[in-house]
Amino acid sequence: MATAQDRKPRKLIVTGGAGYVGSVCAARLLEAGHEVVVVDDLSTGHADAVPEGARFVEGDAAEATAGLLGEGFDGVLHFAAKSLVGESMQDPAKYWHGNVFTAIRLLDAMREHGTERLVFSSTAATYGEPEESPIPETAPTQPTNTYGATKLAIDHAITTYARAHGLAAVSLRYFNVAGAYGRYGERHTTETHLIPLVLQVATGDREQVQIYGEDYPTEDGTAVRDYIHVADLADAHLLALEHASAGEHKIYNLGNGTGFSVRQVIETCREVTGHPIPAVVAPRRAGDPAILVAASDRARTELGWKPERADLFGIVSDAWRFTQDRR
Numbered sequence: 001m002a003t004a005q006d007r008k009p010r011k012l013i014v015t016g017g018a019g020y021v022g023s024v025c026a027a028r029l030l031e032a033g034h035e036v037v038v039v040d041d042l043s044t045g046h047a048d049a050v051p052e053g054a055r056f057v058e059g060d061a062a063e064a065t066a067g068l069l070g071e072g073f074d075g076v077l078h079f080a081a082k083s084l085v086g087e088s089m090q091d092p093a094k095y096w097h098g099n100v101f102t103a104i105r106l107l108d109a110m111r112e113h114g115t116e117r118l119v120f121s122s123t124a125a126t127y128g129e130p131e132e133s134p135i136p137e138t139a140p141t142q143p144t145n146t147y148g149a150t151k152l153a154i155d156h157a158i159t160t161y162a163r164a165h166g167l168a169a170v171s172l173r174y175f176n177v178a179g180a181y182g183r184y185g186e187r188h189t190t191e192t193h194l195i196p197l198v199l200q201v202a203t204g205d206r207e208q209v210q211i212y213g214e215d216y217p218t219e220d221g222t223a224v225r226d227y228i229h230v231a232d233l234a235d236a237h238l239l240a241l242e243h244a245s246a247g248e249h250k251i252y253n254l255g256n257g258t259g260f261s262v263r264q265v266i267e268t269c270r271e272v273t274g275h276p277i278p279a280v281v282a283p284r285r286a287g288d289p290a291i292l293v294a295a296s297d298r299a300r301t302e303l304g305w306k307p308e309r310a311d312l313f314g315i316v317s318d319a320w321r322f323t324q325d326r327r
Contacts, residue, residue: 009237010117010241011035013063013068015106016079017054017315018045023120024235025185026076027051032238037073039064040080048185062105065241069109075244076110077115077237081151084190085125088146094293099150101156107161107293118158119240121221124253124294126152129287133259134226134295137251139174144287159249168244172236174254176293179315185322186230195227195316198266199323202275209277211262213284218291225257229309231319252303255294256310264312272316 012029016022022045024055029036036054039061050056056066061080075191080089082098126141132247143149155171162169178185178195184281186196200206208220214221236254244250260268263279293297299305 007031010074011072011242013037013056013065013073013076014079015039015065015076015198016081016121016253018042018047018049018056019079020184020186021190021230021233022077022079022237023049023051023225024052024277025079025237026179027181028183028231028234029136030054033317037068039068043187046187051229053186059096060102062102062109065106066109068114068311070228075077075241076106076115077119077121077241078106079121081121084146084192085145085147086212088150092146095146095150100153103154103237104157105155107167107210108279110167113167116166116168116246117241117244119237119244120154120158120171122173122251124154124175124292125153126155126173127290129289133291134255134257134293135253136295137253137298151214153300155251162249163245165168166247167249168246169249170240170244171249171251172240172254173251174228174233175292176225176227177230177233178227179231179309179318181231181234181318182324183322183325185228185319187326194225194262194265195269196323197317198269199273199320201268202273203323203327204321207278209279210282211266211279212282212288214281214288215284218261220261220263222262223288224261224291224293226255226257226259227265227312228255228307229315232307232309236299236303236305236308250302252299253294254299254305255296256307257293257296258310259291259293260312265316268312268316269320272313274318281301308317
């Protein structure tokens with residue numbers, strides 16, 4: 001468990017801190033009294049998402065961070081990554097270079113400057129199509145796309161660096177992050193996540209939402225996924241930072257432990273927005289499992305983490321409020 005000394009204010013770099021999850025985490029770190037430097041190349045992030053009080057350095061996650069580490073930092077939280085599954089299959093080189101090569105350069109820079117702690121934003125995509133649900137950390141890692149494969153490769157690299165060089169590292173595996181935290185929320189140029197896509201129908205930016213498959217072995221025939229509030233996710237990163245141990249690489253799954261179907265999400269969005277939100281059924285997408293729910297028992301036990309914002313209505317309400325505020 002973290003001691004009082006472990007909870008002292010730290011000097012930290014947040015790569016990808018102008019993105020969705022990274023910006024919320026940077027904001028939560030500042031609220032906890034830490035000193036934060038955000039590094040982001042703004043290829044998918046937004047300069048106005050960098051929290052007030054954080055120093056902002058625009059640049060490549062590895063190169064810019066390497067240039068900063070000589071100033072003396074206690075740790076790095078690494079969110080910067082290419083993350084579009086479809087694109088990763090069409091242009092794998094972009095993902096192997098952008099994700100894996102960048103992470104190796106970052107690890108080398110941390111080792112050179114003696115930076116002791118790393119929290120890595122991993123993904124449940126490392127498990128591919130799991131045979132059991134909820135998914136424990138002991139499930140076989142068999143990613144079905146290049147994105148998941150690159151994140152798994154980075155996890156393997158972190159394990160070896162921790163063992164060889166004493167790095168204190170934690171990887172957090174999650175998917176279906178949703179909701180918003182104040183002025184920080186989801187606004188991707190290429191949107192692939194269900195809740196913001198459905199809300200785009202409510203705002204009039206999209207005519208309808210597609211349901212990919214209604215013949216799954218689930219209660220209503222549509223795929224079931226685990227949605228985690230972005231603020232709960234950020235809190236897990238803060239706890240991981242404090243519980244990291246020298247020479248160890250710990251891996252935790254993060255989720256509500258409860259799945260919601262595509263139809264449940266659409267119906268909740270209708271309830272929150274008051275919009276009818278037309279939906280049409282399309283064929284299943286190849287490789288889409290019926291149910292993906294994360295088991296988070298290890299994070300609850302070892303980190304003392306539990307999701308405080310697990311209600312789907314609340315998650316969608318926060319996302320809708322953010323969407324309206326930006327219009």
